Amino acid sequence: xxxxxxxxxxxxxxxxxxEDLELRLLLEGVFRxxxxxxxxxxxxxxxxxxxxxxxxxxxxxxxxxTEKLLHDEATMERLLLDLSVNVTAMFRDPTFxxxxxxxxxxxxxxxxxxxxxxxGCSTGEEVYSLAILLQEEGVYERxxxxxxxxxxxxxxxxxxxxxxLEKMREYTQNYIRAGGTRAFSEYYVAAYxxxxxxxxxxxxxxxxxxxxxxxxxxxxxxxxxCRNVMIYFEKKLQDHVHGLFYESLPTFGILxxxxxxxxxxxxxxxxxxxLDNGEKxxxxxx
Amino acid sequence: MYELICIxxxxxxxxxxxxLLADISEDVTLPIAIAQHRHPGALEGTLRELLALQIRRxxxxxxxxxxxxxxxxxxxPPDYHLLVEPGSFALSLDERVQFxxxxxxxxxxxxxDAYGDRVIGVIxxxxxxxxxxxxxxxxxxxxxxxxxxxxxxxxxxxxxxxLAATVADAVLPxxxxxxxxxxxxxxxxxxxx
Numbered sequence: 001x002x003x004x005x006x007x008x009x010x011x012x013x014x015x016x017x018x019e020d021l022e023l024r025l026l027l028e029g030v031f032r033x034x035x036x037x038x039x040x041x042x043x044x045x046x047x048x049x050x051x052x053x054x055x056x057x058x059x060x061x062x063x064x065x066t067e068k069l070l071h072d073e074a075t076m077e078r079l080l081l082d083l084s085v086n087v088t089a090m091f092r093d094p095t096f097x098x099x100x101x102x103x104x105x106x107x108x109x110x111x112x113x114x115x116x117x118x119x120g121c122s123t124g125e126e127v128y129s130l131a132i133l134l135q136e137e138g139v140y141e142r143x144x145x146x147x148x149x150x151x152x153x154x155x156x157x158x159x160x161x162x163x164x165l166e167k168m169r170e171y172t173q174n175y176i177r178a179g180g181t182r183a184f185s186e187y188y189v190a191a192y193x194x195x196x197x198x199x200x201x202x203x204x205x206x207x208x209x210x211x212x213x214x215x216x217x218x219x220x221x222x223x224x225x226c227r228n229v230m231i232y233f234e235k236k237l238q239d240h241v242h243g244l245f246y247e248s249l250p251t252f253g254i255l256x257x258x259x260x261x262x263x264x265x266x267x268x269x270x271x272x273x274x275l276d277n278g279e280k281x282x283x284x285x286x
Numbered sequence: 287m288y289e290l291i292c293i294x295x296x297x298x299x300x301x302x303x304x305x306l307l308a309d310i311s312e313d314v315t316l317p318i319a320i321a322q323h324r325h326p327g328a329l330e331g332t333l334r335e336l337l338a339l340q341i342r343r344x345x346x347x348x349x350x351x352x353x354x355x356x357x358x359x360x361x362x363p364p365d366y367h368l369l370v371e372p373g374s375f376a377l378s379l380d381e382r383v384q385f386x387x388x389x390x391x392x393x394x395x396x397x398x399d400a401y402g403d404r405v406i407g408v409i410x411x412x413x414x415x416x417x418x419x420x421x422x423x424x425x426x427x428x429x430x431x432x433x434x435x436x437x438x439x440x441x442x443x444x445x446x447x448x449l450a451a452t453v454a455d456a457v458l459p460x461x462x463x464x465x466x467x468x469x470x471x472x473x474x475x476x477x478x479x
Contacts, residue, residue, distance in 0.1 A: 048392070
């Protein structure tokens with residue numbers, strides 16, 4: 001058996017390392033067999049996530065994982081969770097929600113009806129945060145939130161609205177700093193080790209599977225929220241998704257990105273103006 | 287030739303990192319990436335401003351896909367992992383590693399994956415074991431592993447763990463690391479002829 005540990009002598013100068021090749025073959029296999037396309041995800045995070053699955057399956061190599069998942073759908077489902085669940089928190093970056101209240105809500109008040117797309121909603125923390133904010137601002141009744149994710153099973157978790165009880169202290173602090181106007185505990189009841197959030201928060205939420213990589217725009221939205229999703233994508237895929245968002249926004253539609261993301265250097269840079277740069281809130285102008 | 291210096295620090299790191307950066311000659315043109323453990327709610331920009339008072343190199347808070355350029359110092363933002371891709375940085379919100387985000391292991395391991403033997407890793411003071419696995423990866427890929435001498439470190443757990451995980455190329459008091467980096471990275475003009 002040949003060692004898979006890259007060594008000085010075995011490495012072709014400037015060439016591809018064995019591990020890179022294995023990773024590429026795995027992504028190709030996942031795409032051809034199951035249709036999920038992770039080939040343009042940013043490699044550094046992707047590699048860590050794949051290795052986490054390799055170890056969890058008690059395998060020794062990425063190729064071993066490739067073999068297993070090609071023959072076993074359950075393994076693929078587990079890898080899909082590893083690759084597509086983006087960790088987030090309720091009211092993460094509280095200042096973003098303050099800016100949303102101050103700069104986006106007044107715009108929403110001018111519309112008789114508002115469609116908001118939370119793209120890559122994962123387990124739903126951001127969706128519930130937004131719903132709470134919209135309720136408190138009195139605009140939830142005439143809003144609809146479309147919450148989409150590539151992964152059907154995280155959407156189920158999002159629909160369920162149960163979040164770990166031990167997170168509530170952190171989320172309560174975030175909520176207060178985000179400008180919350182009530183007691184955060186009014187929004188959930190503790191059940192066993194979970195916090196069950198009020199069903200009324202998702203009355204106007206449509207959860208649906210949507211793949212940012214391969215699916216097209218499906219509506220026009222006044223606001224698109226896509227925070228800390230594209231950081232896992234390579235530049236080319238980011239540009240593609242920016243195109244999708246641009247198509248899905250009317251003039252003066254609003255795009256919200258994560259604190260460390262930017263529309264700068266994307267082909268759509270000139271099509272937006274900053275509504276609040278620090279918070280990465282942009283308005284489509286052309 | 288080397289392409290990137292990575293520095294990891296935790297408890298006591300704020301002053302140690304400042305001191306080390308101030309010691310690195312301006313003739314060292316390699317980019318420098320830093321993972322310093324901070325409180326998740328730490329204010330953006332404070333570490334950058336602090337360092338800017340002490341050193342003349344430009345200091346950047348990394349955003350997604352920030353390109354890696356010579357002479358600059360790059361800081362992992364609070365509550366994100368900082369990763370290295372060939373030519374640019376990436377960020378992630380994946381679970382904390384060893385209770386830390388940014389994690390030194392994540393930075394070092396991704397740097398070793400992206401740049402192979404052209405990475406120099408430096409582990410400074412700290413009260414946990416983050417960075418040990420990352421430094422071992424840099425070393426395994428043929429890069430250079432430097433560890434602050436635990437005897438002089440404000441907290442020695444981190445340098446001790448790094449030394450247990452890999453054979454360091456140099457174990458040095460903080461004030462000598464800058465000089466060592468100069469020796470590694472700057473070729474004297476006389477030998478270039």
